[in-house]
Amino acid sequence: MPVSLRIPHMDLAQIAESGQCFTWRAPGPGRYAVAASGRYLECAQAGDAFTFSCTRGEWEAFWADYFDLGTDYGAIKAAIGPGDPCLTAAARAGWGIRVLRQDVWEVAVSFLISQNNNITRIKRSVEGLCAAYGRPIGPDTWSFPRPDDLAGVPEADFQALGLGYRAKYLAALAQQMADGALEEFLAPLAGAKPEEARRALLTLYGVGGKVADCILLFGLHRVDAFPVDTHIRQLLARHYPGGFPYDRYRGFLGILQQYLFYYDLKGSACAP
DNA sequence: ACCCAGGATGGTG
DNA sequence: CACCATCATGGG
Secondary structure, three states: OOEEEEOOOOOHHHHHOOOOOOOEEEEEOOEEEEEEOOEEEEEEEEOOEEEEOOOHHHHHHHHHHHOOOOOOHHHHHHOOOOOOHHHHHHHHHOOOOOOOOOOHHHHHHHHHHHOOOOHHHHHHHHHHHHHHHOOEEEOOEEOOOOHHHHOOOOHHHHHHOOOHHHHHHHHHHHHHHOOOHHHHHHHHHHHOOHHHHHHHHHOOOOOOHHHHHHHHHHHOOOOOOOOOOHHHHHHHHHHOOOOOOOHHHOOOHHHHHHHHHHHHHOOOOOOO
16 A cells, blocks of 8 residues: 655655666656665655555655655755855755665765766666666666675676776675675764765775765765765856855755755756 | 766876 | 876767
């Protein structure tokens, strides 16, 4: 029996197109099929009314947290300075974006692939990875392969999926995280200070500062992380020549970053 | 044909 | 430290 409920500050299409998740599909208008942490969920939205294809128990146990329902996005948007036209416009354009609480391994692999890449191709690569090494969990949907599923896969096989030069990064990461090593690596990260967690991520082959920040934000929900990619870099240069007011927004910088990223991506950039 | 993409690495000055 | 070539490959 499906779950129906009203949720404020949430728009499935904006989340799907906000570049944080690559395992959502859109079977129809206003409908999305979501794969996460080995689970499968179909979602439909009409205004603030949502229907989800899971039981109430599954919703409470997993999905409510996945959609970050514990965070007050209204308060975050209200904290945006009225004298900041760019952030104001960005939050209006992406009013329904939420920073999903995704599985850290899935995020790490996805953003390892994301470097110097475009979103369409990232999705294609991730879907190919799931189809090839995951297990079926829904119509035309496969689970995200775990480290043990990928360990030992020849680098050439990853390259055949279109990973390009990132294939060697994934092969190394899978080897390194197989056999329970992932949990050992992650355990100290949960309670670590932000800088320590970031430094640990930077030791991974193929993970630089930007990807580390994405893992922190999307995989560990460190909402203070502020990934600067090519879009954000250009936006900051154009609209914040004097520097972005990081100190003012400490505590939810990552969520504002998502508004800005989506805003820039949608080409609705504010006037010069 | 061309430039760009949710960049990182390894080498050099 | 800063800069820089290189990396695969498709999207637009």
